Structures are given as C-alpha cells and as structure tokens.
Amino acid sequence: MDFKNHLKFGIFLALFSFFTINFSYILCSNFSLNFQQNLFIFSILSSLLILVGALSPDIDSHSAIPHKFVKNLIAIFVFSISFYFLWNQEIFHNIVQNLEYFIFIKFILTIIFSLLLMIIALLTFKILTPKHRGIMHSPIFGFTIALLLFFIIYGITKNFEISLSGIFFFAGFLLHLLCDGIL
Numbered sequence: 150m151d152f153k154n155h156l157k158f159g160i161f162l163a164l165f166s167f168f169t170i171n172f173s174y175i176l177c178s179n180f181s182l183n184f185q186q187n188l189f190i191f192s193i194l195s196s197l198l199i200l201v202g203a204l205s206p207d208i209d210s211h212s213a214i215p216h217k218f219v220k221n222l223i224a225i226f227v228f229s230i231s232f233y234f235l236w237n238q239e240i241f242h243n244i245v246q247n248l249e250y251f252i253f254i255k256f257i258l259t260i261i262f263s264l265l266l267m268i269i270a271l272l273t274f275k276i277l278t279p280k281h282r283g284i285m286h287s288p289i290f291g292f293t294i295a296l297l298l299f300f301i302i303y304g305i306t307k308n309f310e311i312s313l314s315g316i317f318f319f320a321g322f323l324l325h326l327l328c329d330g331i332l
C-alpha cells in the first residue's frame with residue numbers, strides 16, 4: 150500500500166482513538182480533574198503515536214516518503230549539531246587565529262567538516278536500513294519500539310497512565326502490517 154493510503158488509515162484510527170478516549174471520560178463524570186487532564190494528554194499522545202506507528206514501517210523503503218523524511222531529519226540534525234560543536238572547538242580556533250580573515254576561514258572549515266560528518270551519517274543510515282518488508286515489517290519489531298516508547302515517556306512524565314500511550318504505537322504499526330497484507 151502507498152503512503153497516501155497508509156496516512157488515510159492512520160488518521161482514521163488516530164481520530165477514532167482520540168474521540169473514544171475523550172468520550173469515555175466525559176461519560177464517567179466521577180473521574181478526578183487530575184485524572185481527566187492526564188487522560189486528555191494520553192489521548193493526544195496515543196493518537197499521534199498511532200499515526201507514527203502507521204507510517205514508520207516504510208522507513209525501510211528507500212523510495213518511500215517516511216524514509217526520505219527520516220533522511221532529511223538526520224541530515225539537519227547531524228549538520229547543526231556538528232556545526233555547533235566544531236564552531237566552539239578550540240582546535241579550529243587555534244589553527245587559524247593568526248591568519249587574515251580568520252573568522253571566514255574558520256567558518257568555511259566548520260561548514261566543510263560538518264558536511265563531511267553529515268555525509269557519513271547519511272551513508273551509515275543507508276547501509277543500516279534493513280531490506281524492504283523485512284525486520285521493520287514484523288510485529289516483534291513494532292512491539293519492541295512500543296515498549297521502548299512506554300519507558301521513555303514514563304521516564305519523562307513519571308506518569309503511568311500517560312506512558313501507556315507508548316503502546317498505541319503498536320496499534321498503528323499493526324494497522325500498517327494489515328494494510329500491507331502481511332498480517
């Protein structure tokens with residue numbers, strides 16, 4: 150199935166889950182305000198993660214939009230982090246500080262090395278991308294990521310109810326596999 154249809158199905162399940170969760174607590178008026186607030190955050194996060202889960206398996210397809218999206222994200226992330234650290238590096242500063250136009254030379258050097266690191270990161274991503282509809286299209290892989298998300302969200306929010314939204318990634322992931330006819 151192509152990206153457009155995965156997106157349509159993903160949005161449908163995400164909205165369905167968002168409204169179901171919120172209707173359930175509107176009906177149960179005896180929930181505490183704090184619990185209702187947590188449930189609202191939970192409904193937003195779980196809907197988002199359903200959508201991410203429904204799109205992410207195709208990261209393994211070099212021609213697919215999710216793969217290109219992650220590639221661009223890696224490029225921007227690695228380039229900016231490298232630029233930031235290299236610009237503040239003493240080594241570059243010490244090498245060129247006695248030269249004329251040293252700021253300009255330092256700038257060019259920083260750009261060149263940041264681009265080099267970016268290319269290395271992109272090549273690594275290309276090599277590490279598993280074959281299409283291989284491991285990244287297996288339920289075990291989706292479940293492992295969902296479990297990881299659960300622990301990461303728990304680590305950040307320290308809230309059990311909100312962190313359960315991590316598991317919803319798996320629902321979106323399974324939806325993708327169903328749409329691809331793998332399950």
Ligand SMILES: [Zn+2]
Nearest residue numbers: 206207286329
């Ligand atoms: Zn797929």
